Amino acid sequence: MTTGIQTPIRSAARVARRVLLISAASAATLLAAAPALAQTATAKDDQTVDEIVVTGQRKAAQSAQQIKKNNDLVVDSIVAEDVGKLPDNNVADALARVTGIQVRRDSGEANSVLIRGLPNLVTLLNGREVFTTTGRYIALADIPANMLQRVDVYKSAAADQIEGGIAGAIDVRTRRPFDFSGAQFNAFGHGVYSDKAKEWNPDFGATASNRWDTSAGEFGALLGVSFVDRDYHEERAFNVRSDDHTGSFSAAHPLPAGVTSINGPFVMGYIPIAGERKRKAANFALQWRPDDTSELYLEGFVTDYKNVFELDFLVGLPWLGDGNLSATVFPGTNQLKTLTNHNVFTIMSTQANDQHSNTNQFSAGGYKELGSFKLSTDLSVTNSFFRYENPIMDTSTIVPLVQVDTSHDGTAQLNYNSPGYDITNPAAYTIENWFDNYGKQTGTSVDWRADVVYTAPADEFIREISAGFRYADRSAESNQSYGGAAYPFTHTSVSTLPGLNGVSEPMAGGGPDYITTQWYTPSASYLLNNTDKVRAQTALLYDRNATSAALFALRNDPVTGKRRIDPGMFFSDVEKTYAGYVQSKIGGDLGSVPWSGVVGLRLVRTEQTLGGNNVDTASPILAYTPTSKKNSSVDLLPSANLKFNLRPDLIGRISLGRTVTRPDFAQLNPGVSLSTVASNTTFLSGSGGNPNLKPVTSDSLDTSLEWYFAADGFLTLAYFHRNIDGYVETTSANEVINGTTYIMTRPSNSGKDKLDGVEVGYQQFYDFLPGPLSGLGLQANLTFMDGSMKNAVTGVKTEFRGLSKWSYNVAVLYEKGPISGRLAYNWRQHFLDTPNFENSGFDLIADNTAQMDGSLSYKVGDKLTLTLEGVNLLDTEFKDYFTDKHLYPRDTRRYDRQVLIGFRWKM
Secondary structure (H helix, E strand, C coil): CCHHHHHHHHHHHHHHHHHHHHHHHHHHHHHHCHHHHHHHHHHHHHCCCCCCCCCHHHHHHHHHHHHHHHCCCCEEEEECCECCECCCCEHHHHHCCCCCEEEEEECCEEEEEEECCECCEEEEECCEECCCCCCCCCCHHHCEHHHEEEEEEECCCCCCCCCCCCCEEEEEEECCHHHCCCCEEEEEEEEEEECCCCEEEEEEEEEEEEEEEECCEEEEEEEEEEEEEEEEEEEEEEEEEEEEECCEECCCCCCCCCCCCEEEEEEEEEEEEEEEEEEEEEEEEEEEEEECCEEEEEEEEEEEEEEEEEEEEEEECCCCCCCEEEEEECCCCCEEEEEEEEEEEEEEEEEEEEEEEEEEEEEEEEEEEECCEEEEEEEEEEEEEEEEEEEEEEEEEEEEEEEEEEEECCEEEEECCCCCCCCCCHHHCEEEEEEEEEEEEEEEEEEEEEEEEEECCCCCCEEEEEEEEEEEEEEEEEEEECCCCCEEEEEEEHHHCCCCEEECCCCCCCCCCCCCCCCEEECHHHHHHCHHHHHHHHHHHCCCCHHHHHHHHHHECCCCCCECECHHHCEEEEEEEEEEEEEEEEEEEECCEEEEEEEEEEEEEEEEEEEEEEEECCCCCCEEEEEEEEEEEEEEEEEEEEEEEEECCEEEEEEEEEEEECCCCCCCCCCEEECCCCCCCCCEEEEECCCCCCCEEEEEEEEEEEEEEECCEEEEEEEEEEEEECCEEEEEEEEEECCEEEEEEEEEECCEEEEEEEEEEEEEECCCCCHHHHHEEEEEEEEEEEEEEECCCCCCEECCCCCCCEEEEEEEEEEECCEEEEEEEEEECCEEEECCCCCHHHCEEECCEEEEEEEEEEEECCCEEEEEEEECCCCCEEEEEECCCCCCEEEEEECCCEEEEEEEEEC
16 A cells, blocks of 8 residues: 555655755865865955945854854854844744754744754753753743844764763853943834734843943843743644444445455544743843953843643544444545544543743852963752643534545545534533643752863963863652543533533634534633632532542542542652863864864763652552662763864864763653553553663764855855664563563663764855845755664664654845845654554654745834744645555644734844
């Protein structure tokens, strides 16, 4: 069935390889031609030419290029063209434009970032580690772009960098008052319209800074604030769980000859998702410079995120009718195309969500220069919490006539608009299940570091020697309520809960893809705002026998009906790290070629105390036993970054190093949950974390050739290789616990895996074009990656999750006079979302994705700039599928298109 699909894919791969070879050859040709082009440029430089005034995004491109060119490491940067103006609205969205970075989007915004195909990165705020609750990195979408000076993406490592990312490091740099020459005030504001949410929202922010000379030295102060409010609407159509089916197919539509059963999705449906995100952030910085050789500072950053949203499910079960079926299949297969059924059992579900997180970091430090030595120290405290409530209510009805199409242009299509039946009428619905979910996670850290740098006399082989020490004391804790249905009902009418009734958010797309666009669902706001009433009423409705009553008393408060905290989901971890390093900057001449580099060694000891609970689900009473585990590890991390100035405009690099990533705290949970219900005919089952997980290490090689043919123009070609040891993935295997064999599902370290890739980057402004066209510029990059990982239990090889082999960005820029504009297109190839190790023919694959965004601004005088921006201009869809997108499509997701009308003010 998939043979006809494989040939085009192989053909596309061959074309892609040709593109890569052509790109590499083109880069080599251009680099080889550099002497002639450089001579031409020199000849032109000798002539009298008009002065080019560099401002706005062109100035930002120049600054980012200088950072990349002058840095000892392999780094790409995004620089704000002005205070409060990065080219996107949050850090994650901006990073999607960087060579070698791929992002995933949720409800229309980027929310996860991969560097060169890997998610195992460390996030830094002004060089200090920052994170969200129990994770290893911060949610980058929570950092507003208007507060930033720049973002640096490090793809190679150095000994003085904080360890933790085999993928790399993302360092978010905020501004300080001494970055400005004097008083500074900036403000911005937008009105934002989202087309599917059909709402206008505001976002705004401001930064104020000043510095003063006094008899005690120079002082500076900066304060920044930001507020973003966004209503959003997402639409999903889905197919899941493909099974073989038989039934009373009508004589008018018999099964094809030789087909005895039809394979098709057991569940189909729609999910409109509607919500409102609010993000508030603030930062401050104080600096005191007593003299030219010393400085003290105090700074802080706070980001607060609140997301209230609902998912309104229409869970179609088209096979669960009276058996009077008619169906069609895709030609030459037994795969279901369309199905008609009668009196079909159908579930409508509302999942209400109220999420709130807050992360703050405060730090103090300073430096002192003593001749050739510079001493510095920094102390920071980070606190983060995440709280959520997630009440869910399932209701059911019987729909007289149902018609479905599993792949209407690759999308599930449902017609539940049965004649004479009102799908929005509460009288037709009964309560099925009530889920009472909530939880909280916290994370804290105290970090201190001290460094000393010695600068040698000029022209010495050893240019600089530095050494330092870092101590970090981090804790993480998680509590969650019991999962599963709190109360299953016996078809109680929804009218027993006054105020519960509602109608789903609309599938706003309408048209041929959505026939049924709204239906009855419980009100999400009622579930969130009246949770206690729902608990009390549903507790009365639930008829419990003796066994279930015992479980009810264990998992629910007998007075309030509130779901209890599940000890099996609890973990509390403490992690201490001690790191020391020594590093040297070196340089000299290799024949006529000047070279420089930085080599070093970082030694890290990690000590962990992991706490949790073991759970035995022997019915009717669950038994909990506290458990803990102490771990320690030592990592030796060498690094060497060498740079060769082949010509003033041509640089070659080679970097070698070892990096390490520690497993997430949730993965290290020592607790396990053991079930007394057999998962198959032989063994019982269980799940848990794995306190025996080892840190993941990567031995890395990076090489690049970089031609800087103008102050804001370059062409680069890079190759990277990763030898990865111990990559963490979820596996299932037999384990003997207390003499009993269980099939345990838990994270495990894989073996040795490899990842290779090539990056090509290009940037140029076309000053030589006539008239207004001389304001045009182009930024483009292309990334190819190839790698595989081996399952620790089965030995089956798969691609790395989330890795697209091919991705590229193209941005057309314009900067001329008061007008500035950008049109940016981002594309990435399909990627493995979730592997199916038991049946590799049903891996979940995310399809090719793309997005186009644009911006236009007009400067009115020296202080005011008017802006117009558009997000998701092409209204592109996200799709995923099980191996064959024509036969087994799963989700089709549509996100908002957004228009932002605003201003920037500077004085």
